[in-house]
Amino acid sequence: MLPSRAELESAAARLAGQVRRTPVLDVHGDELGVPARVVLKLELTQHTGSFKARGALNSVLSLPEGTTGVAAASGGNHGAALAWAAGHAGIAADVFVPSTSPQEKVDRIRGYGATAHVVEGYYPQAAEAARAFVDSHPVEMVHAYDQRTITCGAATLGLEIAQQVQAADHVLVACGGGGLFSGTALALRDQVPVVPVEPERCANLAAARAAGEPVEIEVGGVAADSLGSSTVGRYAFAVSTELDLPPVLVDDDAIVAARRWLWQRCRVLAEPGAATPLAALMTGAVAVRPGEVVVVVVSGGNNPSIP
Amino acid sequence: MLPSRAELESAAARLAGQVRRTPVLDVHGDELGVPARVVLKLELTQHTGSFKARGALNSVLSLPEGTTGVAAASGGNHGAALAWAAGHAGIAADVFVPSTSPQEKVDRIRGYGATAHVVEGYYPQAAEAARAFVDSHPVEMVHAYDQRTITCGAATLGLEIAQQVQAADHVLVACGGGGLFSGTALALRDQVPVVPVEPERCANLAAARAAGEPVEIEVGGVAADSLGSSTVGRYAFAVSTELDLPPVLVDDDAIVAARRWLWQRCRVLAEPGAATPLAALMTGAVAVRPGEVVVVVVSGGNNPSIP
Numbered sequence: 001m002l003p004s005r006a007e008l009e010s011a012a013a014r015l016a017g018q019v020r021r022t023p024v025l026d027v028h029g030d031e032l033g034v035p036a037r038v039v040l041k042l043e044l045t046q047h048t049g050s051f052k053a054r055g056a057l058n059s060v061l062s063l064p065e066g067t068t069g070v071a072a073a074s075g076g077n078h079g080a081a082l083a084w085a086a087g088h089a090g091i092a093a094d095v096f097v098p099s100t101s102p103q104e105k106v107d108r109i110r111g112y113g114a115t116a117h118v119v120e121g122y123y124p125q126a127a128e129a130a131r132a133f134v135d136s137h138p139v140e141m142v143h144a145y146d147q148r149t150i151t152c153g154a155a156t157l158g159l160e161i162a163q164q165v166q167a168a169d170h171v172l173v174a175c176g177g178g179g180l181f182s183g184t185a186l187a188l189r190d191q192v193p194v195v196p197v198e199p200e201r202c203a204n205l206a207a208a209r210a211a212g213e214p215v216e217i218e219v220g221g222v223a224a225d226s227l228g229s230s231t232v233g234r235y236a237f238a239v240s241t242e243l244d245l246p247p248v249l250v251d252d253d254a255i256v257a258a259r260r261w262l263w264q265r266c267r268v269l270a271e272p273g274a275a276t277p278l279a280a281l282m283t284g285a286v287a288v289r290p291g292e293v294v295v296v297v298v299s300g301g302n303n304p305s306i307p
Numbered sequence: 308m309l310p311s312r313a314e315l316e317s318a319a320a321r322l323a324g325q326v327r328r329t330p331v332l333d334v335h336g337d338e339l340g341v342p343a344r345v346v347l348k349l350e351l352t353q354h355t356g357s358f359k360a361r362g363a364l365n366s367v368l369s370l371p372e373g374t375t376g377v378a379a380a381s382g383g384n385h386g387a388a389l390a391w392a393a394g395h396a397g398i399a400a401d402v403f404v405p406s407t408s409p410q411e412k413v414d415r416i417r418g419y420g421a422t423a424h425v426v427e428g429y430y431p432q433a434a435e436a437a438r439a440f441v442d443s444h445p446v447e448m449v450h451a452y453d454q455r456t457i458t459c460g461a462a463t464l465g466l467e468i469a470q471q472v473q474a475a476d477h478v479l480v481a482c483g484g485g486g487l488f489s490g491t492a493l494a495l496r497d498q499v500p501v502v503p504v505e506p507e508r509c510a511n512l513a514a515a516r517a518a519g520e521p522v523e524i525e526v527g528g529v530a531a532d533s534l535g536s537s538t539v540g541r542y543a544f545a546v547s548t549e550l551d552l553p554p555v556l557v558d559d560d561a562i563v564a565a566r567r568w569l570w571q572r573c574r575v576l577a578e579p580g581a582a583t584p585l586a587a588l589m590t591g592a593v594a595v596r597p598g599e600v601v602v603v604v605v606s607g608g609n610n611p612s613i614p
Contacts, residue, residue: 027327
């Protein structure tokens with residue numbers, strides 16, 4: 001049921017040269033108060049400013065023959081990534097954005113050449129409009145996280161880490177809907193444990209693990225714009241369970257402090273959600289032994305206030 | 308007179324593991340309208356947010372035995388870099404800051420453990436106070452750019468580029484006082500031409516080339532905070548002349564556009580001066596042939612308004 005190694009590698013072949021191979025930055029653990037080598041994977045330098053470009057383009061390039069376009073409901077990183085991916089592949093994209101999203105996000109989607117439909121209301125209203133559109137047009141819906149091609153696209157980030165960092169002991173990623181987590185964990189399966197880090201106020205994977213299945217939760221806090229899915233994806237839940245990779249939680253203050261450290265000490269301007277895995281390292285929520293190598297994925301930079 | 312290859316390599320050995328090996332990001336030239344592979348050297352992720360950390364630490368680690376501290380006049384990147392380097396080496400730093408510098412810069416110098424002396428007036432008054440201090444204390448002055456140890460420290464960035472990017476055809480760097488230019492050009496001598504790029508309104512190297520020697524000019528414009536030295540350094544002038552590497556000029560609008568591109572397309576938040584070499588590529592001021600490889604150094608990120 002979970003994507004095989006071969007599937008992940010075909011995604012990597014499909015995306016080769018079309019997404020950026022994002023760089024890694026080595027920092028001394030003692031700068032962060034941990035006895036390890038810390039490697040930041042600067043995925044915020046990816047096309048569209050987040051890892052979402054990988055899954056979006058993989059989804060677009062995996063469409064059934066004859067599909068003339070894609071659609072999604074999103075006011076955030078997925079919408080921009082899908083707009084970019086569709087433009088890159090030369091097909092149409094219709095993105096349904098809740099009217100609560102800032103105008104800047106709408107402009108960004110349009111800037112990549114997609115049609116942005118502003119839908120009165122919140123995310124559920126936008127999702128309903130997107131479904132109605134897909135029902136009446138020869139286009140395919142691309143889910144923001146819980147779709148096989150999305151997991152396989154995100155996996156290419158994990159395959160890159162394996163090439164860029166030898167002998168990593170931990171890979172820390174943010175977990176919202178879980179596309180990034182499921183992909184990287186599968187890519188690094190049997191090599192390095194991938195730790196899904198959730199904000200306490202967006203802990204949908206922790207809730208799912210407690211309930212034995214994905215459940216709806218209330219979300220909020222500083223990272224809700226990128227990690228605030230009310231339910232974790234089925235792929236992420238299955239990966240967490242089958243590979244025994246439980247989530248680690250951090251509070252909002254720790255996320256803010258980690259984001260500030262990235263800016264002050266590295267001039268890396270991450271969105272709050274993307275600072276979440278570093279927060280788990282800085283607070284000791286992920287325990288590290290002397291001499292270990294920890295990879296921390298900084299997955300996006302699309303919420304650009306300076307901390 | 309110019310530093311030898313062996314001197315540059317000793318600087319690299321001295322700094323190994325103490326400055327960051329900053330990452331490179333590959334982008335497609337067609338994203339920038341040029342028929343080349345473009346590699347951004349993300350030196351803004353260096354300690355203290357700019358390449359200045361290299362020269363400052365090399366200077367501090369090259370001090371005569373018994374020196375108890377260093378001093379400088381600076382309200383900018385050099386002051387912060389020297390404060391950091393001195394703290395790193397466990398010696399004192401006294402930085403003389405013109406009262407016209409923003410409080411944030413003063414706080415940053417103090418944040419690295421140095422003593423910041425705010426001097427009523429502009430840069431010349433701060434420089435005079437720094438000289439008086441050095442005359443009456445057992446400390447050494449470290450110049451912001453025109454000093455042998457600074458050039459050799461900056462050269463380590465050039466040596467890194469040679470390791471990170473095979474077969475580069477051009478390396479573009481910003482030129483203010485010329486520490487970065489002189490160091491990288493010497494490091495890459497006989498391998499790749501290094502192009503010093505100057506804002507039209509801070510064109511002290513162009514003026515020096517025209518006059519046959521460094522001359523005082525009036526400076527201004529969007530990049531003056533980091534590139535606005537009124538005179539180019541003697542090392543930079545000698546390197547430009549002896550290695551036949553004349554400056555290329557760009558206007559302020561081009562700098563602003565390049566800075567915006569770095570932010571919008573790469574989530575790299577450069578200071579205006581650090582976007583100057585990319586501006587030379589985007590405007591065609593540096594001509595590139597199909598298939599060439601161009602390295603563009605993004606040298607600092609310490610002027611953090613979002614474009």
